[in-house]
Amino acid sequence: MTYRIAPSILSADFARLGEEVKNVIAAGADIIHFDVMDNHYVPNLTIGPLVCDAIRPWTDAPIDVHLMVKPVDRIIPDFAKAGANIITFHPEASEHIDRSLGLIKESGCKAGLVFNPATPLHYLDYVMDKIDMILLMSVNPGYGGQSFIAETLVKARQARALIDAYTVKTGREIWLEIDGGVKVDNIAACAAAGVDTFVAGSAIYGQPDYKTVIDQMRAELAKVA
Numbered sequence: 317m318t319y320r321i322a323p324s325i326l327s328a329d330f331a332r333l334g335e336e337v338k339n340v341i342a343a344g345a346d347i348i349h350f351d352v353m354d355n356h357y358v359p360n361l362t363i364g365p366l367v368c369d370a371i372r373p374w375t376d377a378p379i380d381v382h383l384m385v386k387p388v389d390r391i392i393p394d395f396a397k398a399g400a401n402i403i404t405f406h407p408e409a410s411e412h413i414d415r416s417l418g419l420i421k422e423s424g425c426k427a428g429l430v431f432n433p434a435t436p437l438h439y440l441d442y443v444m445d446k447i448d449m450i451l452l453m454s455v456n457p458g459y460g461g462q463s464f465i466a467e468t469l470v471k472a473r474q475a476r477a478l479i480d481a482y483t484v485k486t487g488r489e490i491w492l493e494i495d496g497g498v499k500v501d502n503i504a505a506c507a508a509a510g511v512d513t514f515v516a517g518s519a520i521y522g523q524p525d526y527k528t529v530i531d532q533m534r535a536e537l538a539k540v541a
């Protein structure tokens with residue numbers, strides 16, 4: 317199993333964002349997780365395509381744009397132009413889920429759906445061919461630094477079973493990402509439940525030495541693999 321660590325820059329120092337992106341990748345992270353909040357779909361307001369464009373020159377690592385905005389369609393091409401590699405959105409935030417997934421793919425990015433703690437996986441039923449990543453929220457979206465909701469591990473096992481059955485049938489890979497309250501002490505449980513991509517905001521950016529935390533996370537993951 318290939319494991320990927322995706323620090324959320326939501327907990328980074330926004331006054332030094334370029335360096336924060338560069339440093340966390342130099343410390344061993346794989347992906348930059350980019351949380352977009354609109355004060356409408358979620359009760360917080362963060363960063364948009366201009367900031368994505370500004371950090372793009374600071375790393376070659378994939379930028380994983382997590383849209384917590386409603387509606388989603390208009391903003392998708394803007395993020396693609398700003399250098400996003402993966403774009404995910406919440407099914408509740410789109411009137412036409414298949415169309416939104418298609419827009420992401422047409423703009424040249426990988427596409428994914430995000431599932432809130434209480435959102436069922438059935439939104440995947442007829443769109444698996446357009447999905448490159450499934451993102452499971454282990455907190456309610458809107459803020460960094462919240463506590464992990466353990467029930468998400470039940471959903472992770474269900475999502476892993478869906479992905480494995482789909483991969484056997486098609487040969488196509490789909491990533492399973494978890495987001496919210498992921499720390500050194502629960503990352504192994506997430507991996508054991510089938511997660512391969514781990515978002516961590518406060519756990520990494522809240523510490524002075526990013527490499528120490530990322531190394532500890534990798535050591536926990538090595539126990540599972």
Ligand code: DX5
Pocket residue numbers: 324326327349351382455456457458459460461462495496497498515516517518519
């Ligand atoms: C929450 C965001 C998360 C958040 C995670 O709505 O989607 O990506 O930054 O932060 P931590 O790891 O601190 O829970």
Ligand code: ZN
Pocket residue numbers: 324349350351382495515
């Ligand atoms: Zn996120």
